Amino acid sequence: MIGSPDRDAAVAGVAKEYYAAMLDADGDRLRNIFHHKAIIVGHFGGELEQSTLEAFIASTPDARTGEGPFECRVDNMALVGDIAVITLGGYSYGHWFSDHLSLVEIEGQWRIVSKTFFCHPGKGEGH
Template sequence: MEAERQAIEAVVRDYVEGMVRADATLLRSAFHPDSRIVGHFGPDLQWLSPEAFIAGLQARGPVVAEGEAPVWRLESLDLTGDTALAKVTDVYAGLDFIDYLSLLKIDGRWRIVHKLFHLHG
């Protein structure tokens, strides 16, 4: 069980690092290609594929300086068999988010299959 938690935390870390650094390789590793990223950004509903999400992040570029650690915390992790739900708080470009990440173990590897986000603060 501890090994599974560590593997999931590594995927979450890759997701956060990839997001703040606009690193497509890390993000593609964290997300399943058929996953979706859903939530309101301001008044606009976003319902994105991983590639659209990555393209938006790359257009903005990195939001942390080289060597700077991203601000995030794994608030909770619910793990049942090959499914998991992680609640993550993180800061992106000075904005505070709560992300609910659904993960599935596919072919022995954890991947994010859905990201539901809330912008607050």
């Protein structure tokens, strides 16, 4: 089974909920979206970062360095069976990010099992 409009919408909905929960630094919502063993890896400021879900959640309040504008767009999505990979472009706090989220459908719920990210150098919208 390769995606359907309802399944595509469900996966995109989880990805957008992740972005909103991250901006709100809402640990409970993030715990509902991510699998508890998820891993987060990526580059920020040229440095490789790797963290567990709990370490990532603990860092989200520190990321709140200002007010909008905020943007989140789905750049790409692949859904096959009970797995999905979605790429988000997100602008927040003066930086443009690319997030790649891997999701697995577990007991009827889509959960993020990994997040890889890249913070684009420089500031400004439109990367």
